[in-house]
Amino acid sequence: MEINIEQLLGTKVCDIDGNDVGRIEEFRVERDGKSCLVDAYLIGASALIQRLSAWTLVRPIERFLNARKIYTIYRVPWQDMDLTDPRHPRLRVRKRDLRHAK
Amino acid sequence: MDLVRDVLDKRLMDREDCEMGRVDGLVMRIGENSQPRITHIEIGGRTLWMRLHPGIAKLAATLARRWGPKRTTTVRIPWSHVVATGKELKLDVEARETGAIDWEIWIARHIIERIPGGGHEEEE
Amino acid sequence: MKKFLQIALGIVTSVGGFLEIGSVATAAQAGASFGYKLLWAIFIGTICLIFLVEMSGRFSAVSKHTIVDAMRERFGFPFFSIVLLGMVLVAFMVLVAELGGIGLSLQILTGIGFPWWAIPVSFVVWLLMWKGTFGLIENGVSLLGLVTICFVVAAVKLNPDWHGAARGLLPSLEGDQKAKYGFIAVSILGATISPYLMYFYSSGAIEDEWDVSYIPINRIIAVFGMSFGGVLSMGVLVTSALAIQPNGIDIDKFEQVALLMTTALPRWGFYLFAVSMLVACLGAALEISLAISYFFAQGFGWNWSESLTPSKDARFCFTYTVIILVAAIPLLLHADPIKVTMISMALTAATLPLAIVPFLFLMNDPIYLGEHRNGWISNSVVGIVILISFVLAVISIPLQIIGG
Numbered sequence: 234m235e236i237n238i239e240q241l242l243g244t245k246v247c248d249i250d251g252n253d254v255g256r257i258e259e260f261r262v263e264r265d266g267k268s269c270l271v272d273a274y275l276i277g278a279s280a281l282i283q284r285l286s287a288w289t290l291v292r293p294i295e296r297f298l299n300a301r302k303i304y305t306i307y308r309v310p311w312q313d314m315d316l317t318d319p320r321h322p323r324l325r326v327r328k329r330d331l332r333h334a335k
Numbered sequence: 336m337d338l339v340r341d342v343l344d345k346r347l348m349d350r351e352d353c354e355m356g357r358v359d360g361l362v363m364r365i366g367e368n369s370q371p372r373i374t375h376i377e378i379g380g381r382t383l384w385m386r387l388h389p390g391i392a393k394l395a396a397t398l399a400r401r402w403g404p405k406r407t408t409t410v411r412i413p414w415s416h417v418v419a420t421g422k423e424l425k426l427d428v429e430a431r432e433t434g435a436i437d438w439e440i441w442i443a444r445h446i447i448e449r450i451p452g453g454g455h456e457e458e459e
Numbered sequence: 460m461k462k463f464l465q466i467a468l469g470i471v472t473s474v475g476g477f478l479e480i481g482s483v484a485t486a487a488q489a490g491a492s493f494g495y496k497l498l499w500a501i502f503i504g505t506i507c508l509i510f511l512v513e514m515s516g517r518f519s520a521v522s523k524h525t526i527v528d529a530m531r532e533r534f535g536f537p538f539f540s541i542v543l544l545g546m547v548l549v550a551f552m553v554l555v556a557e558l559g560g561i562g563l564s565l566q567i568l569t570g571i572g573f574p575w576w577a578i579p580v581s582f583v584v585w586l587l588m589w590k591g592t593f594g595l596i597e598n599g600v601s602l603l604g605l606v607t608i609c610f611v612v613a614a615v616k617l618n619p620d621w622h623g624a625a626r627g628l629l630p631s632l633e634g635d636q637k638a639k640y641g642f643i644a645v646s647i648l649g650a651t652i653s654p655y656l657m658y659f660y661s662s663g664a665i666e667d668e669w670d671v672s673y674i675p676i677n678r679i680i681a682v683f684g685m686s687f688g689g690v691l692s693m694g695v696l697v698t699s700a701l702a703i704q705p706n707g708i709d710i711d712k713f714e715q716v717a718l719l720m721t722t723a724l725p726r727w728g729f730y731l732f733a734v735s736m737l738v739a740c741l742g743a744a745l746e747i748s749l750a751i752s753y754f755f756a757q758g759f760g761w762n763w764s765e766s767l768t769p770s771k772d773a774r775f776c777f778t779y780t781v782i783i784l785v786a787a788i789p790l791l792l793h794a795d796p797i798k799v800t801m802i803s804m805a806l807t808a809a810t811l812p813l814a815i816v817p818f819l820f821l822m823n824d825p826i827y828l829g830e831h832r833n834g835w836i837s838n839s840v841v842g843i844v845i846l847i848s849f850v851l852a853v854i855s856i857p858l859q860i861i862g863g
Contacts, residue, residue: 237377238338238361239386242535260338260363262373267415269373271363275337316365344532344539346760357760359536386536422523439761443773452589453776454768 236319244320246276246309248328255307257322274314275334276307308334336420338373346423347378349430356435358424359383362411376417376424378410378435404437466679472597473512473684474691475604479743480560481553481650481807482692483610483736484710484800487719489643490699491710492636495620495627498693500644502628504651505689507844509681510837511815514822515657516677519664522827526661527757529821538817539758545813547751550655552803554747554786558584559796560740563713564733577790584744585783589776593666593765596749600742607739609731611694613723617701624697641855646801648848649808651692655750657818662753666764674831698723713797752779805859809852815845 238260246254259275309331315323324331336342338361347355360377380399384392399406412426412433419425430436447453489497519525524532531539561580562573587596632640669677699710702722708715720728749765755778756763762772769776789799819841822833 234365235374236363236365237382237385238363238373239343239359239382239536242339259340262336262338264336267417269414269417271371271373311370316371339535344535346528354760354762357531383536387540439773442777443770447770447773447776450589450769452769454770 234316236316241316241319241322244322246314246322246324248324248331249326250328252328254324254328254331255305258306261308271311273311274309276309276331277305306334307331341420342424345420347376347435348423348425349428349433350418350426351429353430353436355426355430355433356410359386360409373414375411375413376426378412378433379438380406380409382409404441406434406437410434410437462676466676468598469676469680470684470687471605472601473680474687475607476601476742476746477685477688478604478607478610478691478695478735478739479650480556480736480740480796480800481646481653481743481804483695483716483739484797485643485646485650485804486692486695487699487703487716488710488801489647490696490701491703491708492643493640494700494704495624495697496631497640497644497647498624498627498696499630500647501651501689501692501696503630503844503847504648505685505692507652507841508656508689509685510840511652511657511818512660512685513678513681514818514833514837514841515660516664516669516681517674517831518822518828519661520669520673520677521671521829521831523665523670524827525665525753525757526658526818526821527754529824529827530817531758533821533824534817542813542817543754543758545810546654546658547754549803549806549810550747550751551782551786552799552806553653553655554744554751554782555789555794556796556800556803557740557744557747558783558786559790559794559799560713561737561744562790563796564737564740567714567717568730568733568737573796574791574793577787581783581787584741584748585780587745588748588765588779588783589769591765593663596742596745596765597663600738600745603738604742606731607691607735609720609724609735610691610698613720613728614694614697614701616723617698619697619701624693638855638858638861641851642805642859645808645848645851645855646804648844648851649804649806649811651689652811652844652848653807654811654814655747657814658753659746659750662749662757662763666766671831695719711797748779748783751782752776805852805856808848809856811845812849815841 241257243256243258245256248254255276257274258277260271261273261275262269263272309324313325315325343358343361345358347358349355356378358376359379360382361373362375362377363371364374365371381392381396384395410433412428412435416427417424418427431440443453448455486501489500515526518529522529530542558577558580559573561584562576565571565576565580566573587600591599664673664677698719699716702719703710703715708718710716717729717732720732722728724731752775753763755761756772756775759774761774763775764772790796819833819838821827823838825832
């Protein structure tokens with residue numbers, strides 16, 4: 234299946250129990266010669282900023298704030314992400330088992 | 336490397352350092368149990384307008400059917416052609432052959448060159 | 460020696476290119492209605508502009524990207540398109556006002572109404588863009604703009620009350636006519652702090668191939684060039700306060716602004732005024748057309764450079780051709796350039812946050828600027844001024860529409 238990653242940006246992600254985790258903010262990849270493999274997804278989570286994120290205007294600024302580590306970002310390895318429905322990505326693990334991104 | 340920070344929306348240069356547009360989209364192929372991989376860079380057209388709203392993409396497609404270079408598919412460049420990343424992405428292709436600058440050539444030939452002083456796009 | 464010449468040229472072209480119909484109309488209105496009381500708006504606006512221009516030049520010199528490049532790359536296409544829409548709409552209105560200003564100058568010189576001049580003026584502006592290079596526009600037209608120094612000459616000739624003027628540099632709240640006072644203050648801020656200048660300077664730094672070594676030069680040009688330019692604006696306000704306020708005239712016609720000069724310099728005043736406005740508006744029209752086209756070209760990744768033959772950057776040239784053509788239409792339909800000016804200046808101030816907030820983020824970005832990031836002073840000054848203009852705009856524009 235082919236997905237355009239820019240369409241995935243900002244999509245809400247739920248964990249395996251259906252709990253809100255956050256929105257897809259970034260795709261971490263490794264370059265291997267001529268190919269490019271997706272290693273992990275970065276999910277940004279913050280109740281307040283997430284509510285503000287509904288506005289397109291604020292979302293990119295929110296992404297910018299990521300770099301400042303002003304709120305939580307989770308790192309989800311590619312194996313733990315289920316993209317069979319690209320509009321409703323689901324994790325294969327629980328929210329509490331997630332690791333924080335560096 | 337991070338895709339959104341380091342690749343998406345960056346400028347593209349061909350092997351002769353000509354402007355090719357920007358990375359407007361990236362195609363990811365997902366398998367049942369295999370690691371997802373980035374297969375293509377997409378430039379312009381539908382991909383770009385879809386990032387705003389599907390309605391806008393439809394409108395752009397209708398306008399493009401009536402006017403401009405006759406192109407039916409979005410410009411797709413295999414990721415394997417990426418030579419270097421950094422401030423811009425360098426590709427191992429020639430801009431003309433990819434179709435990335437079809438609009439530039441069309442406007443140059445049909446409008447700009449018809450005005451005195453416009454010059455010729457082929458000139459070097 | 461070479462750097463000294465570049466600094467001198469930079470300052471001189473900044474001064475020559477400073478005034479345009481917006482700054483003249485708003486300063487003239489301010490002087491006519493409120494005497495020296497609004498000098499602080501020009502003062503604060505100029506300070507903010509110094510910081511913004513310095514930051515624009517520094518950003519491009521260090522990162523080798525234009526502000527628009529960086530805005531698309533850091534914030535993504537959807538955010539970029541919102542800023543594009545806002546900036547282009549407002550800049551377009553200002554362009555209409557500038558073309559109207561050239562038309563009005565020709566009207567008072569020849570007696571032929573400005574709608575008749577709409578097409579010839581647009582054509583000349585387009586031709587200069589088509590045939591000219593960046594150097595011609597940046598330097599040539601701006602040097603001609605030095606004729607606007609006549610406004611300061613006029614101000615001095617009228618023997619202003621220097622103490623009164625100095626008091627005007629401190630912000631004060633006007634008693635009656637608060638809505639009008641606020642509206643003119645907002646318009647002055649919008650006329651002085653024009654976002655299109657940032658995009659123009661940033662692209663200019665790339666066209667002129669600036670690098671890190673140009674940072675000190677950039678700073679000097681920004682400080683002195685914009686300061687002297689601000690003095691010109693103040694000159695217009697002071698002259699208006701002396702020549703027009705005593706007569707109790709409200710300025711809403713271009714011909715009335717000419718009174719500024721004819722009172723001070725009876726013999727040459729009229730012609731100086733017309734020629735000054737013509738050159739000033741021409742320079743601004745060229746800069747705005749370039750700025751709008753840069754916005755599209757850089758944002759979408761097209762070839763762009765004012766110095767290339769048009770066929771080498773076809774989409775860029777097509778953009779400015781269309782813009783200039785369409786800008787002539789409102790004037791053909793008899794739109795009043797002074798009214799368009801006042802509205803577009805107020806709208807500029809109201810939409811400043813849209814341009815400046817992303818810019819402030821970029822100026823603090825280590826990837827683009829490394830160790831040359833903004834200090835807290837730059838961030839604070841710009842942040843505060845933007846807040847002031849936004850608050851004022853939110854209050855005054857509705858009040859002026861209801862009251863005026």
